[in-house]
Amino acid sequence: MRPVLHRRTFGLGLTALLAAPAAGRATSIPDLMDRPPPELEELKWHPPLREAIQALINAHGHYSDTYSGNAPPYVVMDWNNTAIVGDVQQTLFLFMLEHFCFLLPAQKFRSLIHVHASSQPLPAPFANMAGQPVTFPDLVSDIVEDYSALAARYGHMPHPIAREELQDNPAMLAFRARMAFCHQAVAALHGPDAAQQWLIRLVAGQTQTDVITLSRAANEWCLGASISNQRWVCPASRPGKAGPVQADITQMLRLTPEMGNLLQILQEHGIDPIICSSALEDLIALFATSAEYGYNLRHEHVFGARLVERKGVMEPTEVSHYPFPAGVGKTELIRLHFEQKRKQPPLMIFAGESSTANLLKSFPDTPLCCLINRKQSEDMEVFLREAAQPAPAGTPRRLYLQGRDENTGEWRPHTSSLLLGSTTPTLPA
DSSP: OOOOOOHHHHHHHHTTGGGOHHHHHHSOHHHHHTSOOOOOOOTTOOHHHHHHHHHHHHHHSTTSTTOOTTSOOEEEEOIIIIIEEEOHHHHHHHHHHHHTOOOSOHHHHHHHHOOOOOSSBOOTTOBOTTSOBOBHHHHHHHHHHHHHHHHHHHTTSOSSOOHHHHTTOHHHHHHHHHHHHHHHHHHHHHOHHHHHHHHHHTTTTSBHHHHHHHHHHHHHHHHHSOOEEEEEEOOTTOOTTTOOOEEEEEEOEEEOHHHHHHHHHHHHTTOEEEEEEEEEHHHHHHHHTOTTTTOOOOGGGEEEEOEEEETTEEEEEEOTTSOOSSTHHHHHHHIIIIIHHHTSOOSEEEEOSTTOHHHHHHOTTOSEEEEEOSOOOHHHHHHHHHHHSOOOTTOOOOEEEEOEETTTTEEOSSSOBBOTTOOSOBOOO
16 A cells, blocks of 8 residues: 655645546547556545445446446535645635735725624624623724724735734734634624635635735645644733634645545546535635646636636625535536536535535435535534444445544544544544
């Protein structure tokens, strides 16, 4: 068994291998029959899952008698916490906060972060550090005050600003704690999809080049940093209207060799891997189409959230007539671009995002669904719990669970996972 490759080494090591799919498609059938079909490396797959994936690839890829190049099979997968360990949208958010990468005037920033919420106190546990209730209007007002102070001090400096310039500034410490607190409150008030859209809008005012440059820097920073939980705290010197608040954040981003190898093998078998994620499409494409990172997919097979651009600048408005790729929207995109055209459901679905339950429900004829064992939304937990149970006798298993170790960012060859900070394997309960 080949050793697991970590971080950037994984991407660079697979670069040459991932150049092969285009040539593989052009290979004649007689040539294909002269050599054994390529197989998944063992790595840290849960063995029954790996065997089931390989069996489907062999049965439906272009080494089989039933393969049709006019309507090739396709596999749909999430990006965040599936093809990678971690979340590229969250990584960019944390990086932008740590380096104050915002360009809008304060009042435009206010409209960017504001969501419809009453002046009633936020639900538990969203209180300030003294245990007093916090209202959303007061929280937004405090954030804008911090933002204005930072913009006045650093607004004309090149972005991103070095952390050393910011780390002792009370306004900076307050701003990042309140922004993280606010994001979590939006998720509690309006759900995870609304919270993701709130994150995406924060790139407004940047050019596409700005966003890609920031995302590349954020990825490099987080890939090289330790995986950790951190607590961001408002200094007592900046109480604001709502009082000092704190927020716990997770810093986590790792490449996944198992998925990089899977993407390679799928393409060598003439099966199209499709990424459909609720993150901003530019962020996913930067990662997913890169040979440097080891994924090397075609951009037209990457679907994510899209914002309107005017004169090259991102607007805080989603592109019209394009579904937001979460929940029902994710399913709509797959139906429109693949199921209707190829007259078949996905051959496999790989799910790690909390917004994929509708996709799993909508394609009951998909024979294999791989679910990453991690804490997710209640809609997804239903599927995770089912995947954790033994399959009834004589019934083919459809839902498989894949474990991971969140402390190292590596997968585990088991269904159970080690959650961040824990050494006890767990299954969905």
